[in-house]
Amino acid sequence: MNELYKMLNELIGITEAEWLTFSAKLIRREVKAKTLLVSESQVAKNIYFIESGLLRTYHLQDDKEVNSYFACDNQFIATFSSFISQTPSFENLETIDDSIVYEISYIKLHELYDEHRKFEKLGRILAEKNYMCMLDRAYLMQTKTAKQKYMDFMENYNEKIIQRLPQYHLASFLGIAPESLSRVRKEILKS
Amino acid sequence: MNELYKMLNELIGITEAEWLTFSAKLIRREVKAKTLLVSESQVAKNIYFIESGLLRTYHLQDDKEVNSYFACDNQFIATFSSFISQTPSFENLETIDDSIVYEISYIKLHELYDEHRKFEKLGRILAEKNYMCMLDRAYLMQTKTAKQKYMDFMENYNEKIIQRLPQYHLASFLGIAPESLSRVRKEILKS
Numbered sequence: 001m002n003e004l005y006k007m008l009n010e011l012i013g014i015t016e017a018e019w020l021t022f023s024a025k026l027i028r029r030e031v032k033a034k035t036l037l038v039s040e041s042q043v044a045k046n047i048y049f050i051e052s053g054l055l056r057t058y059h060l061q062d063d064k065e066v067n068s069y070f071a072c073d074n075q076f077i078a079t080f081s082s083f084i085s086q087t088p089s090f091e092n093l094e095t096i097d098d099s100i101v102y103e104i105s106y107i108k109l110h111e112l113y114d115e116h117r118k119f120e121k122l123g124r125i126l127a128e129k130n131y132m133c134m135l136d137r138a139y140l141m142q143t144k145t146a147k148q149k150y151m152d153f154m155e156n157y158n159e160k161i162i163q164r165l166p167q168y169h170l171a172s173f174l175g176i177a178p179e180s181l182s183r184v185r186k187e188i189l190k191s
Numbered sequence: 192m193n194e195l196y197k198m199l200n201e202l203i204g205i206t207e208a209e210w211l212t213f214s215a216k217l218i219r220r221e222v223k224a225k226t227l228l229v230s231e232s233q234v235a236k237n238i239y240f241i242e243s244g245l246l247r248t249y250h251l252q253d254d255k256e257v258n259s260y261f262a263c264d265n266q267f268i269a270t271f272s273s274f275i276s277q278t279p280s281f282e283n284l285e286t287i288d289d290s291i292v293y294e295i296s297y298i299k300l301h302e303l304y305d306e307h308r309k310f311e312k313l314g315r316i317l318a319e320k321n322y323m324c325m326l327d328r329a330y331l332m333q334t335k336t337a338k339q340k341y342m343d344f345m346e347n348y349n350e351k352i353i354q355r356l357p358q359y360h361l362a363s364f365l366g367i368a369p370e371s372l373s374r375v376r377k378e379i380l381k382s
Contacts, residue, residue, distance in 0.1 A: 061334060081326050084319045090330075113315075117308035120315060124304075127318035128275045131325060135272050138329035139281075142366075143252060175333075 001026070003074040004049050004102065011125050012118045021115065025108040031099050038093040044082035046103040050075055053099020054164050058172070059091045067173040068137075070096075072160045080130050097164065146176045147184050192217070194265040195240050195293065202316055203309045212306065216299040222290050229284040235273035237294040241266055244290020245355050249363070250282045258364040259328075261287075263351045271321050288355065337367045338375045 001023060008014050008022065031037070031053070038044045040059065048055070055077050057069045068091060071077040082089035083106060112119035140152055153174065154162060171181040192214060199205050199213065222228065222244070229235045231250065239246070246268050248260045259282060262268040273280035274297060303310035331343055344365065345353060362372040 081323055085323065113312070117311055120308055120311040121304070124311060124315035124318055127315055127322055131318055131322040132272055132276065134322060134325045134329060138325060138332070141329070141333065 001051070001102065003051075007074065008122065012122050014118060018116060018118060022112060022119070025104050025112065026102040027104075029101050029103060031095050031101060033095050033098050035095045036092055037095070037101075038079045038082070038089055038091070040090060040092050041088045042082075043086055044079040044089050044093070044106075046105050047076060047078040047080075047083055047109065048093075048101040048103050050077065051100040051102065053095060053101070054097040054161065055093065055095050055099060055101075056169065057091045057093050065172060066175075067169050069133075070157070070161050070165060070169075070173065072158055072164070075158070076126065084127070096166075096169070141175055146174065146180050147187065149174045149176070150181065150184050150188070192242070192293065194242075198265065199313065203313050205309060209307060209309060213303060213310070216295050216303060217293040218295075220292050220294060222286050222292060224286050224289050226286045227283055228286070228292075229270045229273070229280055229282070231281060231283050232279045233273075234277055235270040235280050235284070235297075237296050238267060238269040238271075238274055238300065239284075239292040239294050241268060242291040242293065244286060244292070245288040245352065246284065246286050246290060246292075247360065248282045248284050256363060257366075258360055260324075261348070261352050261356060261360075261364065263349055263355070266349070267317065275318070287357075287360070332366055337365065337371050338378065340365045340367070341372065341375050341379070 005014075005019055005023075008019070014022070026049075028051075037046070037048065037055075050071055050073055052073050054070065054072045056067050056071075057077065057079055058065045058067045060066070069077065077093065079089040079091045079093050081087075082091070086106060109119075109123070113123055140149055144152065153170065167181060168178050171178040174181065176184075196205075196210055196214075199210070205213070217240075219242075228237075228239065228246075241262055241264055243264050245261065245263045247258050247262075248268065248270055249256045249258045251257070260268065268284065270280040270282045270284050272278075273282070277297060300310075300314070304314055331340055335343065344361065358372060359369050362369040365372065367375075
């Protein structure tokens with residue numbers, strides 16, 4: 001949990017007492033690969049901080065899985081729209097590898113918001129970061145070629161995700177066919 | 192400003208004293224149609240609450256304007272990513288009609304965040320709403336047909352925007368050619 005403490009301290013500067021209050025609300029879970037933590041049409045009850053592992057969010061479109069987000073060690077993941085609105089999720093959240101996560105529930109997070117203004121600030125910053133991430137992705141998907149999208153992924157994603165992610169998951173994330181991804185990778189290797 | 196007070200009261204429940212603190216930070220501006228309030232590559236200094244009028248955000252893609260958002264009476268508008276990150280905007284914010292807006296600056300909003308935890312909560316809620324709006328739009332643009340996108344617009348947008356918005360602005364917002372929009376409208380009128 002040391003990494004989570006460091007991250008919170010960077011984001012909102014917390015005291016030891018505040019950290020104790022926060023960490024008491026967390027539940028540590030060891031989760032096997034390919035476990036669904038949130039299913040489509042369920043309300044997302046938790047947000048997750050990843051100690052180790054690899055997870056994804058995805059939705060079904062014409063019976064195909066479309067990946068929308070990946071996260072690994074020391075990152076947050078959630079089906080965020082369902083979590084903040086407490087309405088049924090249109091996405092699934094699943095572990096790709098065996099993972100260890102700390103979950104915090106909607107109810108407990110809102111207790112923190114009420115108890116300490118600093119955690120309200122944390123909620124604002126997380127929502128703003130999610131907004132920026134969604135905007136970047138929407139812009140990328142609408143305006144860039146397959147090659148540009150792949151280059152952006154290689155530049156901006158965590159090294160572990162780049163190394164561990166199966167190619168078919170990446171192709172679905174980039175909105176391109178697996179064959180197009182292979183072609184793009186070959187082109188880049190040649191150049 | 193009565194409508195802004197009502198909205199804030201619904202969102203965060205504010206006292207008269209808190210409203211006085213908040214409203215003292217606002218600047219009222221009367222702005223002619225087709226005035227740029229934020230230009231591409233500028234840092235967005237303000238967020239706007241619209242008393243009356245019609246505004247849009249848009250960016251340039253291959254020298255064409257692509258509309259990303261419209262707002263009218265009693266709604267907020269900003270080039271939100273630039274505002275929250277205080278980095279240069281990739282979008283423009285412009286009045287379509289003559290408008291009256293209340294602007295609040297980044298600096299003053301952050302003073303409010305520091306002074307009253309309720310305003311921190313407001314910041315969180317606004318960021319969450321922006322996230323949901325962006326997500327809905329990204330999902331709509333990626334998965335729906337021209338007809339579905341038009342139907343969604345007619346169902347979910349403010350009546351004034353539907354009435355006042357020039358068709359070429361709407362076509363660019365929906366990511367379809369003006370001729371396709373005309374065809375879709377004719378199809379719906381016939382059915």
